[in-house]
Amino acid sequence: MLFLIIKGTLSENVRRLYVKDHDEKDAQSTKPAEYAFDLVCTSCREAHGSPVLINLVEKHEMPGSKGEASFIMKCKFCSKDISVNLLKFEKYLYNPDSGVEEDELEEKSIKLTRKKHGLKSLKENNNAAILQLDCRGCELTKFYPSSVMFQAELTSGNVMDCQFENGEDEWYDYDEDAGEEVSVSSFQSEIIKG
Numbered sequence: 174m175l176f177l178i179i180k181g182t183l184s185e186n187v188r189r190l191y192v193k194d195h196d197e198k199d200a201q202s203t204k205p206a207e208y209a210f211d212l213v214c215t216s217c218r219e220a221h222g223s224p225v226l227i228n229l230v231e232k233h234e235m236p237g238s239k240g241e242a243s244f245i246m247k248c249k250f251c252s253k254d255i256s257v258n259l260l261k262f263e264k265y266l267y268n269p270d271s272g273v274e275e276d277e278l279e280e281k282s283i284k285l286t287r288k289k290h291g292l293k294s295l296k297e298n299n300n301a302a303i304l305q306l307d308c309r310g311c312e313l314t315k316f317y318p319s320s321v322m323f324q325a326e327l328t329s330g331n332v333m334d335c336q337f338e339n340g341e342d343e344w345y346d347y348d349e350d351a352g353e354e355v356s357v358s359s360f361q362s363e364i365i366k367g
Contacts, residue, residue, distance in 0.1 A: 174367045175306040176292065177208075177316055179266055180299055181342075181360040186328050186353055189265040192303060193322040193334065195230055205230040208259065208304070209320035210313040217251040224317055229259050248310070258307040262290075265326075266301040291367040306364065316362045327355060 205228035242256035
């Protein structure tokens with residue numbers, strides 16, 4: 174099983190960071206986030222020519238199987254079936270310096286869940302395994318953070334949209350209500366095995 178990890182340094186006034194995604198309970202909700210990944214076929218080891226877009230909402234019937242997947246295709250080089258199923262894992266990247274007691278309790282729950290899924294190496298507080306990636310016939314090798322909109326939940330209660338442009342690892346904005354700058358710096362993503 175693979176996991177998509179995001180890391181970053183949140184300013185003290187940013188409580189948590191998460192992907193802005195479709196909420197099934199809210200009819201007025203935004204469209205689903207399209208996660209962009211580089212993909213390599215595990216059979217012939219050829220890379221797909223361009224990033225593939227996968228979301229959490231769409232489900233496709235897998236050929237020759239009773240199961241469903243978020244993304245299916247045939248390798249254009251060897252014609253093997255490829256599928257990826259995305260599952261939400263952790264909701265937020267928490268700020269360990271926010272001082273919010275509720276977040277500290279959530280942090281303990283996260284550590285137990287990580288241990289159960291073989292993610293003991295994620296001991297730092299400044300990272301989150303936001304997606305579980307069930308890949309069959311392929312390996313996802315790179316995530317493009319610019320493909321999704323993030324939201325920064327501030328300690329003031331405000332929520333701000335946060336976009337990382339291609340190659341950028343920082344975001345800065347200004348919270349009008351609190352009268353202070355908010356930021357995410359040293360933002361990184363990686364795909365690891367659990």
